[in-house]
Amino acid sequence: MIDPSTLESYGYGAEKIFANLEIRIMLDVARRIHDAGVITRSADWQLYQLKLMGYSNADIRKLVESALGDSEAYVNGLYEEAIKTDYIRYKPMYEYLNKDFVPWIANTQLRNIVDQKRRNTINDYTNMTRSLGFVVKEDTGLKAVRLTDYVNDKLNQCYVDIASGAFDYNTTLRKAVIEMTNSGVRWINYDTGWHNRITVAARRAVMSSLSDINSSISDQVAKDLNTDMFEVTAHANARPTHAVWQGGWYTKRELEEVCGLGDVTGLLGANCYHNYYPVIPGLSKHTYTKKELEEWKNDTPKEYEGKDYTGYEATQRMRKMETNMRAYREHIKILKESGGSEVDILATQARYRAQMNEYARFSDAMGLKQQKERIYADGLGKVGTGIPSRGDKRTNNVSLNKYSMLLKGREKAIQNHDISALIDEETYINVAKEVDKKLVGLKTSDDIMITGYKTHFIDRVIGEYQSSNETINKNSFAVKAEIMSEKPRQGVPIEYIKDCLQNSDKATIKPHKSGKRSKTYILKGKCAVTINPDSGDLIQTNRL
Known part of the structure; x- marks a missing residue:
């Protein structure tokens, strides 16, 4: 079956592709800022602006098209293999009930369902990439800015800052990088104002589509086998409202009434990792023991630094720390490749290490497994190398912990x-x-x-x-x-x-x-x- 952890891994495969697009776009902006930093005469700047207007859109379009090609190949391979593998597990149930099991290659009906969902996902990605941008903080609040507008506005602003002497190149670059990595490249619905990081939107699109395919196949198999009983998948630290029903056996009506199937907050709703599968009473066995389900349901809070966390709350805090570390990694990568100052790079590396240490301490205290694969899914490799140790002259001869504390205090x-x-x-x-x-x-x-x-x-x-x-x-x-x-x-x-x-x-x-x-x-x-x-x-x- 496609259990919650497997479903999540499929989503992170899609996220990696768009994480690469995100970093390439931000690197492109940073490199243009670098070019602006060496252009000081207004005539040169005007020429550069003409070139920028002609090429920036085309350059970004090439980056997007490359990501879409990679995502289409990923989705095509994933949907075929994941669903085919999951479908085969029903064969013993068909044979036990003397029902004809149609091999995957010959099951036109199910293959059509998968093919339609596959094409929908690819279309979703295409539509998302047409509405990319950044969300920036202004005095009046957060503002969504289209990607091409952001690039031109940011370069103009950086040029004015540098040419006027208001800020030097490193300060200007640092401000721009912090703004970009704090926001991340976003998919923005300009009609509703809704926005989300493109990496998160890509992951959810795959997971949601696979869950939809799974429910369609489960319903069809249940109809073939004349069963109206289904098992819901389960996992540790589930949302409290989901923990009470996960792992149980339910009729289709109970899936709706007890588990909230069809509701945005219920089974298969927003950010839900659960699925359901048909079972046959008397033949099928429960996947999860009562002891496992009770342990996962037990949400006795644990204390960390004076605050209590339930298992679900602890995992949510870990997800937030993972997001912070991915932003630091992007920040370091961009600074390194756009000529940022060593002080800025070391400062960000120190914050990254401090967050990594906090992540380890917190997960140990909560008894949770670290999931660093979430952090390293960006494909950036080791960006923390060169982090100063205690007493290193680059930290101005203060300890790393104090160095990190002072940097946070200054910010x-x-x-x-x-x-x-x-x-x-x-x-x-x-x-x-x-x-x-x-x-x-x-x-x-x-x-x-x-x-x-x-x-x-x-x-x-x-x-x-x-x-x-x-x-x-x-x-x-x-x-x-x-x-x-x-x-x-x-x-x-x-x-x-x-x-x-x-x-x-x-x-x-x-x-x-x-x-x-x-x-x-x-x-x-x-x-x-x-x-x-x-x-x-x-x-x-x-x-x-």
């Missing part, structure tokens, strides 16, 4: 407008090193040892500044910054912080509902500093 601070987007990774890490050197290990006026800091504290040390042209020198580092708000927050010199912790005018403790406490030290004319008095972590600071 969050920029998103929250706590620091300028022009504060690069090297500057951010240098500030953290200054805090490590001058504040960690220090004792406050009331004898509390400073043991560490939150990344938000680094944000407050850096602060926001008023002028995009002003160069300021604080805490032994220099930065250029842009306007971040109408009343930008000033950074706080580390010497001010040190003086405040050791010679404050007053200190107050504030309890929190979470049970944690904070203590704020105030030194008039300089700054306020808040710490966790129990852990010794620096939390935040403000100029006074």
